[in-house]
Each structure stands twice: as C-alpha cells, then as structure tokens.
Amino acid sequence: MQAWWQCEIPYPDVDKKITDAADSVRASLPNRYCDPARAADLFHEVLDEFALCDELGMNVICIEHHAGINSMIGSNPMITGILARQTKNVRVLSLGTLVSLRPDPVRVAEEYATADTILRGRFEIGFVKSGGTEMASANMQPVNNEERYWESIDLIKKSLTSHDGPFSWEGKHFSHRHVNIWPGPYQRPHPRMWAATGDPRSAAEVGRRGMTHVLVLRGPEGTKAAYEAHRKARREAGLPKVTTDNFAYAALVYVGDNDEEGVEVGSKLLWFLNTSLKAAPQYNRFLPGAAPPVAAPGLYRTKPKADTGLGLKDAEKGVTTASQNSQKLLNITAQEAMKQGILFAGGPDSVYRQIMEFYDKVGGFGQICLVGRSGHMTHAESSKSIRLFSKEVMPRLQAIKPVEVG
Amino acid sequence: MPNETKTDRITIHGIELEVRRRGAGSPVLWLHGFQPARPDARWLDLLGRRMEVIAPSHPGFGGSARPKDFESVYDLLHLYVALLETLSGQVSLIGSSFGGWLAAELALRAPGRVDKLVLVDSLGIKVSDRETPDILDVFNTHPAKVRQAMWHDPDRNGPDYDAMEDAELVSIxxxxxxxxxYGWHPFMHHPRLAYWLPAIKAKTLVLWGENDGIVKPSYGEAMAKLIPGAQFAAIAAAGHHPEIEQPDAFADHVVGFLAR
Incomplete structure (x- = not known):
C-alpha cells in the first residue's frame, strides 16, 4: 500500500459568530474575512509540510476547491507547480484541477504535461467532479456537469497522448480545432489517472476506464459499493481483473504518541466536516442537477409527509448524493467519525489497525490518502503526525502488496 | 358547454409536447416562464372566454419530453417556429418571464406568423451596465429571497411545497x-437580443407586475422603448406573475390589447 498526504489549506480563522450567521461558508462568504498575511503563513506552513513528506518518503496530493474557508487552493496548477520543483523523491498527485469548471481542457493538459516533465515522471493526474457551491463560483452549468467532466477527461487524455501534430476536437462541450501541446508528458502514454467518485454510475465508468478510483470520506458501505460497481462494470465489459492498486481511500488521519493524544488532536480535523461544509440550499439541495427530480419530495418539504413514497434512497439505489452526504457529516463526533471510517486517529499501532480494519471491510485498497491537516490544527501538530505516520505506520502499510480483485 | 382546460399531446419534429388548451376563437400561444401553466388557473379561464389559448409545456417541463442534448434556447426556437407552422393564420403570442424571451425571439424569426405580442415580466435582454445584474440570479440566491422577490404576496400566492403531492414536487x-x-449562461438572456428588438414588426404590449423583484418594471420599460410602438403597462399589487396575483387586471389588459 502507498501512502499519500494532503492538506486542503483551509482558512479556519474566521470568527465562529460569522460562520454561524452565514448561510454558506463557501461561494458567498466575503474574502474580507481572509487576512492575506495569515493566508501567506498558512500556505508556507503547508508547503513546508509537503516538503517534510518528501523528505520522509510519503507521496503528496494537491487538491483544488474554490471560494471558501474549506480550501485556499483555488489554483491547483500553481501549487502543483511548486511541488513539481520542491519535491525530490516522492510522487505528486494533482487531485486535481476541477476540469468541469474549466473552459479549456487543452490548457489543463498543458499544465499537467509541464508538471510531469519537471517532475521527470513522478506525476499522477486526478479528476474530481466538483459540484455544489463551485457551480456558482465558476459560473458553470450544474445540470450536465458530469457530461462535461468526462468530455474534458477525454480531451485531456487525447492531448497528452497525441504526438503527431495538431488534431481537432469538436465535441458537445468543448471545441478546439488545433490541439498540439508542447511538451507532451514525460510518462508515456500518460501519467496514471485517478478519479474521485462515490456514485455507482460514475464508479462504473471509472472502472471501465481503468482509472485509480478514490473514495473520499465515504465510510465502509459507500466505499465498498463503489469499488464493487467499478469491478462489476469491468466484468461486464469483459475487461481484465485489476489489483487493489486501483483503489484508494481518503480519510482524516492523525497519529499521536498514544491513542489519547492522537484522538484529541485528530478531532481537530473534524472542523472540515462540521464547519467547512456549510452550504446554502441554493448551492446544495436546490442546485439543479445535484439530485435527481425523483428526490424532490425530500428536498422541498419542510416537514416529512407520512407516506412519502419517493425518497432519495430509492432514487440513488441506496447511495446518498454528495450533498446529502455532507449534511450527515455536519454534526459528527470523533467517536462516530472513527466508527464510520472517516477518521483514523490514535497512536501508531491503533491507526494502523483502524486502517486495516477498514481495508478488510471494503475489500482492500492500494492507496491510503491522508487528509492530515485541517481546521485549527497547528503546523507543529501536523508535522508531528507526518513524522509518526511516515516512520511508524507507513512501513507496515507498504508491506501490504497489491492483490488481484475481481 | 362549460369552458374547461383540455390537455392533449402534439408531436413536433418527433418531440412529444403536453399542451393545455382553453376556450375558442383566435389562437393565442402562451409561452410559460419558470413553471408551466396550471390547468385550473383563473387567468386561463378569463382569457379562454375570449380566445383559444394554446399553452405548451416546454421540453423538460410538466408532461413534455426533453430529447437528449436538447438544452438550448436555439432548440426551443426551432421547435416553436415549427409549432407556429402547424397553426392556421396569424397568431398572437404571450410570453411570460423566460417565455417572454422566447416570444420576442419568435416575433423576430417568424414575423409573418405573429401579429401581436404580449411580453409579461419578460427576460431576454441585457439593459444595465456590466456590473449591474438586471435579472435576479434565481439559481444562486437563497430560495427564501427568491420567493420574496417573485411574489407581491408570497404567503398568499407562493407555492406551498408541504401541501403538494410527490408527483408535483418531482415535476417542479x-x-x-x-x-x-436553457437559461444558466448567459443568464436568462441573449446578449444580442436588445440590438434586434427594434426589428420586431408585431404590435406589442409589455405588461409588468409593479412589485416584480426578479426583473424590475424599469427593465420592462426599457424593453418597450426598444420595440417600435410598444405600449407598457404596470399591474399593481403583483410581482413576477401578474397573471396569477391579479388575474382580472391581467386579463383586462390582454383582452383589451388583443381585441383591438
């Protein structure tokens, strides 16, 4: 198993009175609450933490989110570019530029090919569907977001793998008549591609495409179901079996000297769930396309109707939508989060055990992604966990070799 | 014979449309806004006493199918030009809100078929400077604020979701x-339509709810100024839907204008 560390570089220093009063901490919260000097400190602290990961041999992930306290990485390629030059040892995953928000996938392919070249092939490309508040902040059509997502991935892949001069692309969402990027990627045919999704339909597509499939804070049932949808789609398409390497799980992770310290400090990561997810209804349940029309009774009614026939559960075949998932996570406690496999926290032995219990519950995975710093966790606390994880937990996880899963 | 709303289905270019019909007489095509016409609406009854109101649900609304990739106003305009061809003689067009945008475009595309045009709290053009939105962003604004902006009397006239059946909520x-x-971007308008409004040949009435907070009466006045000879009238105690909040005053204006 490989380990990957990430921090979304949130901005936690907005007064609670303000975040409590705001209907959304994303998309609409004024940036006057973000002190640029404090923001600069946070960027540098986290970039130092990435450098520490590089020194200790833990791979790193650079995410992207827009216009909110949850993350200041609105510009993934900029941070990826810094990591491309500053890391010397580990692999770098961009997870990723939110491609369905970008008007020109060819530009994204150029950025990724550049990063892979500077990294001399230590680069991996991840795709995230985006949604919710980011439809507002990027001014993008929410209803056919997923369609745009797949078309942009197709165009990026073709841009990265074409080496014989210009080609033309006139798709439904993107038109680019003269695509010819320089340089192409360092890795041929292209860097490994990841995709983050929990819904069974997208999971099936990720499976058919053979991408590395990452689940973020989905808990054991949702994760197992998504992995299975991935494998089932491959079986049905007559594609070869894959190994656990194709599966990844991202959780809040904190390692302390002992269980007490690990859980206490690790609980700070819950800020991500209980503060940074708050989104107003127009970015959430009423966002067109976020939930299928059949889910409407549960979205519109202020009080439940006795015999509501069409619940969201039916609509999504038991899997909740991302926005509903967020709602459930808002008020979660540390104990509940640990029970749900959303938070792995404690001393080294305990964290190893928690990860492996989760591994067994979901049928195995080859990549563990640590959401290692969030909320009010300090630089010192985060660095400590990186050191302990890298030295005490990671070697044991690395000993777990990929196994074929069909 | 009692005057009642009939619902039938017509097929245009292979697309099955739900159409409400009410009354008899000269044909009037109603192009709806954010929601299709309700069959029991009083304004429909009042208009139906004097004319034949034909009110299709746009593809993807009410009981109308929306074909794959049919996602643009471009598609809707081709559809409604084809629908106009199925009606005999000249037709009056009434467009409400988003449907007003369609009606103005149709008056330009099929000038020989459209003799009169009524635009009711219509969207479709850009009026103010680039930093002043003309139309409330109904998708990116809190639903409670949208409701306040939409209705003169939201408690009396706004929808009560708790009282609705599941099927109605699903449809909404x-x-x-x-x-x-159709309307996310550019938001509920075509940047070039204002340039073309002066080419409208149909006699035009621009009707507005005096308290419309989605799109202000001044926007309607700007529209009326751009269309040669257009009249503008405001309806008191009404928001974005004067036909729902003040059906009698609304029908008086429309019948008065179309009968002339």
Whole structure:
C-alpha cells in the first residue's frame, strides 16, 4: 500500500459568530474575512509540510476547491507547480484541477504535461467532479456537469497522448480545432489517472476506464459499493481483473504518541466536516442537477409527509448524493467519525489497525490518502503526525502488496 | 358547454409536447416562464372566454419530453417556429418571464406568423451596465429571497411545497433542471437580443407586475422603448406573475390589447 498526504489549506480563522450567521461558508462568504498575511503563513506552513513528506518518503496530493474557508487552493496548477520543483523523491498527485469548471481542457493538459516533465515522471493526474457551491463560483452549468467532466477527461487524455501534430476536437462541450501541446508528458502514454467518485454510475465508468478510483470520506458501505460497481462494470465489459492498486481511500488521519493524544488532536480535523461544509440550499439541495427530480419530495418539504413514497434512497439505489452526504457529516463526533471510517486517529499501532480494519471491510485498497491537516490544527501538530505516520505506520502499510480483485 | 382546460399531446419534429388548451376563437400561444401553466388557473379561464389559448409545456417541463442534448434556447426556437407552422393564420403570442424571451425571439424569426405580442415580466435582454445584474440570479440566491422577490404576496400566492403531492414536487424540480439548461449562461438572456428588438414588426404590449423583484418594471420599460410602438403597462399589487396575483387586471389588459 502507498501512502499519500494532503492538506486542503483551509482558512479556519474566521470568527465562529460569522460562520454561524452565514448561510454558506463557501461561494458567498466575503474574502474580507481572509487576512492575506495569515493566508501567506498558512500556505508556507503547508508547503513546508509537503516538503517534510518528501523528505520522509510519503507521496503528496494537491487538491483544488474554490471560494471558501474549506480550501485556499483555488489554483491547483500553481501549487502543483511548486511541488513539481520542491519535491525530490516522492510522487505528486494533482487531485486535481476541477476540469468541469474549466473552459479549456487543452490548457489543463498543458499544465499537467509541464508538471510531469519537471517532475521527470513522478506525476499522477486526478479528476474530481466538483459540484455544489463551485457551480456558482465558476459560473458553470450544474445540470450536465458530469457530461462535461468526462468530455474534458477525454480531451485531456487525447492531448497528452497525441504526438503527431495538431488534431481537432469538436465535441458537445468543448471545441478546439488545433490541439498540439508542447511538451507532451514525460510518462508515456500518460501519467496514471485517478478519479474521485462515490456514485455507482460514475464508479462504473471509472472502472471501465481503468482509472485509480478514490473514495473520499465515504465510510465502509459507500466505499465498498463503489469499488464493487467499478469491478462489476469491468466484468461486464469483459475487461481484465485489476489489483487493489486501483483503489484508494481518503480519510482524516492523525497519529499521536498514544491513542489519547492522537484522538484529541485528530478531532481537530473534524472542523472540515462540521464547519467547512456549510452550504446554502441554493448551492446544495436546490442546485439543479445535484439530485435527481425523483428526490424532490425530500428536498422541498419542510416537514416529512407520512407516506412519502419517493425518497432519495430509492432514487440513488441506496447511495446518498454528495450533498446529502455532507449534511450527515455536519454534526459528527470523533467517536462516530472513527466508527464510520472517516477518521483514523490514535497512536501508531491503533491507526494502523483502524486502517486495516477498514481495508478488510471494503475489500482492500492500494492507496491510503491522508487528509492530515485541517481546521485549527497547528503546523507543529501536523508535522508531528507526518513524522509518526511516515516512520511508524507507513512501513507496515507498504508491506501490504497489491492483490488481484475481481 | 362549460369552458374547461383540455390537455392533449402534439408531436413536433418527433418531440412529444403536453399542451393545455382553453376556450375558442383566435389562437393565442402562451409561452410559460419558470413553471408551466396550471390547468385550473383563473387567468386561463378569463382569457379562454375570449380566445383559444394554446399553452405548451416546454421540453423538460410538466408532461413534455426533453430529447437528449436538447438544452438550448436555439432548440426551443426551432421547435416553436415549427409549432407556429402547424397553426392556421396569424397568431398572437404571450410570453411570460423566460417565455417572454422566447416570444420576442419568435416575433423576430417568424414575423409573418405573429401579429401581436404580449411580453409579461419578460427576460431576454441585457439593459444595465456590466456590473449591474438586471435579472435576479434565481439559481444562486437563497430560495427564501427568491420567493420574496417573485411574489407581491408570497404567503398568499407562493407555492406551498408541504401541501403538494410527490408527483408535483418531482415535476417542479425537473422544470428547475430544464430551466437551468436553457437559461444558466448567459443568464436568462441573449446578449444580442436588445440590438434586434427594434426589428420586431408585431404590435406589442409589455405588461409588468409593479412589485416584480426578479426583473424590475424599469427593465420592462426599457424593453418597450426598444420595440417600435410598444405600449407598457404596470399591474399593481403583483410581482413576477401578474397573471396569477391579479388575474382580472391581467386579463383586462390582454383582452383589451388583443381585441383591438
């Protein structure tokens, strides 16, 4: 198993009175609450933490989110570019530029090919569907977001793998008549591609495409179901079996000297769930396309109707939508989060055990992604966990070799 | 014979449309806004006493199918030009809100078929400077604020979701999704339509709810100024839907204008 560390570089220093009063901490919260000097400190602290990961041999992930306290990485390629030059040892995953928000996938392919070249092939490309508040902040059509997502991935892949001069692309969402990027990627045919999704339909597509499939804070049932949808789609398409390497799980992770310290400090990561997810209804349940029309009774009614026939559960075949998932996570406690496999926290032995219990519950995975710093966790606390994880937990996880899963 | 709303289905270019019909006489095509016409609406009854109102649900709204990739006002205009061809003689067009945008475009595209045009709290053009939105962003604004902006009397006239059947809520959300596809960007207008409004040949009445907070009466006045000879009239104690909040005053204006 490989380990990957990430921090979304949130901005936690907005007064609670303000975040409590705001209907959304994303998309609409004024940036006057973000002190640029404090923001600069946070960027540098986290970039130092990435450098520490590089020194200790833990791979790193650079995410992207827009216009909110949850993350200041609105510009993934900029941070990826810094990591491309500053890391010397580990692999770098961009997870990723939110491609369905970008008007020109060819530009994204150029950025990724550049990063892979500077990294001399230590680069991996991840795709995230985006949604919710980011439809507002990027001014993008929410209803056919997923369609745009797949078309942009197709165009990026073709841009990265074409080496014989210009080609033309006139798709439904993107038109680019003269695509010819320089340089192409360092890795041929292209860097490994990841995709983050929990819904069974997208999971099936990720499976058919053979991408590395990452689940973020989905808990054991949702994760197992998504992995299975991935494998089932491959079986049905007559594609070869894959190994656990194709599966990844991202959780809040904190390692302390002992269980007490690990859980206490690790609980700070819950800020991500209980503060940074708050989104107003127009970015959430009423966002067109976020939930299928059949889910409407549960979205519109202020009080439940006795015999509501069409619940969201039916609509999504038991899997909740991302926005509903967020709602459930808002008020979660540390104990509940640990029970749900959303938070792995404690001393080294305990964290190893928690990860492996989760591994067994979901049928195995080859990549563990640590959401290692969030909320009010300090630089010192985060660095400590990186050191302990890298030295005490990671070697044991690395000993777990990929196994074929069909 | 009692005057009642009939619902039938017509097929245009292979697309099955739900159409409400009411009354008899000269044909009037109603192009709806964010939600299709309700068959029991009083304004429909009042207009139906004097004319034949034909009110299709746009593809993706109400009981109308929306074909794959049919996602643009471009598609809707081709559809409605084809629908106009199925009607005999000249037709009056009434467009409400988003449907007003369609009606103005149709008056330009099929000038020989459209003799009179009524635009009711219509969307479709850009009026103010680039930093002043003309139309409330109904997708990115809190639903409670949208409701306040939409109705003169939201408690009396706004929808009560708790009282609705599941099927109606499902339909409302599907309509919302379709509206987003057609109107998300550029938001509820075509940047070049204002330039073309002066070419409208049809006699035009621009009607506005005096308290419309989605799109202000001044926007309607700007529209009326751009269309040669257009009249503008405001309806008191009404928001974005004067036909629902003041059906009698609304019908008086429309019947008065179309009968002339």
């Amino acid at each position: 959300h599907r309509n919302w999704e379709s509206l987003s596809l």
